Amino acid sequence: MPVSYPVPNWRALRAEDLPALSRVAEIVHPGFPEDDAVFAERLALAPDWCLALASENLLMGYVLSHPWHDGAPPRLNSLIGALPSPPSAAYIHDLALLPETRGGGHGQTIVNRLISQAKSRGLAAMALVAVSGSVPFWERQGFRALPPDPILASYGPDARLMRLALAC
DSSP: OOOOOOOOEEEEOOGGGHHHHHHHHHHHOTTSOOOHHHHHHHHHHOGGGOEEEEETTEEEEEEEEEEEOSSOOOOTTOOOOSOOSSOOEEEEEEEEEOGGGTTSSHHHHHHHHHHHHHHHTTOOEEEEEEOTTOHHHHHHTTOEEOOOOGGGGGGOTTOEEEEEEOOO
């Protein structure tokens, strides 16, 4: 019999969520390991851009994002040190949902929330690196793939830099 969980909701990511976030990342992105320090840095630099999909105290997904520049993404598993000032885009570092949460609209809900947040802050675009066959999901959200870039090598052979222009 399948396990039933209360309906998860998006909320602010907290520092105490980071161990559970690492476990979700290992399940969802086993081919793209990142150090816990990367997750902690993104949360410290941009707490209002980092959210958890949680059901009671069970973390079922997360999104790490932050203001950035409209250009090359950070390398995989790298610290960025500081955010650009002023930023020109929002960068979605990672959106990870446990398999049992997929298909419930949680991904679209959080992407729409981030788009609204980026527009309200006057950012011109959003960007991300799509991996593991996720390009169709991001295209449904309005993102378009950009030409291949050598900086994506650390993300794997099917990685695609994707961008969404925002009309503020």
